[in-house]
Amino acid sequence: MPSVGRAAEPTIVSVYECRKCEAPPKIDGRLDDATWKELPAMEDFFQYWKATPQPPPLRTAARLCYDNAGLYMGVTLFEERVGKIKATIKNRDNPLTWTDDCIEVMIDPHNKAESYMKFVTNPLEARYEEKMTNGNLDSSWNVEGWKVAVSKASDAWFIEFFAPWGDLGVTPQDGDVWSFDLVRYGYSTGSFRGVSWSLGGSGAAPKSFGYLYFGRVMPLDQQKLNKLEQAIIPTKGQLFRVLLPRLVFTHTATGEWEKRPMADWVRDACDSASTSATDAAEAVVAVTDAKEKNRLESELDKRKSRLSHLLADAKGPALGDAGGFWLREDVLKLKKELDELRWEALVMGLVAAQ
Known part of the structure; x- marks a missing residue:
């Protein structure tokens, strides 16, 4: 019987419009600031550690914005068993923080795919960070400006995160594109479940990170498309697909953009x-x-x-x-x-x- 399969699909690339905020949210874990309500949701996650698209086992939604001080993120971690989420790590700089319910935030301002900064936190607001430089991991790397705050509800728990530009070593300009990924681990069922915002993205696969576009990415014009090309092609190749609200932008192997509803x-x-x-x-x-x-x-x-x-x-x-x-x-x-x-x-x- 002939092999029946799908033709090669373009690489799915996650892009988020990270807007500049006039009034920065207060980092108290509550996500009740008006700023959060005005931002688009990052909610199209994939099952963790899968190279092909698999539905996420954990529903997650994040919103990000920035100002002259730094990068802000609010995350809603939907959970049917809030009372059973794993929270054991309390101390600073514990490399086992990932063994609790947690998020990992990975940022690469230079789109090198071999260098990034990772920030990890859990329901107890424990903080752990590490830095990858040209493929070499430094788990002793520390920065003290970043903040987290956590709160809980009956059907979700919440994280607010702030990283000052001083911690990241660079300040973005409007129109800049940074590699980024958000990973979530959950243990409330007694077994591991994980999701990543970018398909296949993880600390072990920085080439699969998605991207933050600082400023307004919509409506897309040629200058913005060029910015995305410059960031994406070195690690994803020519053939890739960007999903934006109600639109699909496919970059073909010949270097052309195709736009479709x-x-x-x-x-x-x-x-x-x-x-x-x-x-x-x-x-x-x-x-x-x-x-x-x-x-x-x-x-x-x-x-x-x-x-x-x-x-x-x-x-x-x-x-x-x-x-x-x-x-x-x-x-x-x-x-x-x-x-x-x-x-x-x-x-x-x-x-x-x-």
Whole structure:
């Protein structure tokens, strides 16, 4: 049977519009400042340590902004078992802080992919930082200006984070692009679960970091696209895709940008899956073995039912970046199953004809 798979997809690149704030939020762990409400949410996370897109096992949302003093971040860590989150590390500079429920913030102002600063904190506001320089890790690196504050609710816990530019060693200008990743670890179920904002991103894979665009990235013009190219191409190559609110920007292997509405991008996948369903049905009809035909028809009906629900979702309200991406992933996985079913039916027909 021929191998049935998807054509090579462009690398998914996460980009966040990090806006300048007029009134900096107070770092008290409450996330009730008006500033947070005005910022876009960073919420399209991926399952940690996966090179291909897998849905996140933990729902997480972050918002970032900056001013002349430093970088601010507020994180909502949704959690059904707040009373069971792991919080044991209290002391400063403990390299085992990651073994608690925690976040890791990784920042590379120079987009070198071999150098970055990492900040780790947990529900007890323990702080640990380390620095990677040209691939060499320095766990003794310390800066004292950064702050964290934590609070809890019945269905989530919250972190506010601030890093002054002095800690980071450089101050961004409007339009600058920095490599960035946010990773979350959770243990409330008794086993490890993790998510990363960038696909495949981790301290061991800085080439997979996403990017902060300082200032307003939308509307995108050629100057902003050039800035993104300069930051992304050295580590991701020419073929990559940036998901922005309701828009998909694909950078082709020939160096061109293609812009598409998110809804059209998703519906193209739906059309392709519908064609696969039709082709599979035609192949199943031709199967002569009654028992195998009944089995294949049952499998086909299940997949057609799933496709019907996905098509309905695609015709719903305007799709956001995270929702549209995962809907398309589900459609493409279903298309692959339909193609495999078709090939199975075709092979049965060939065998029966011999």
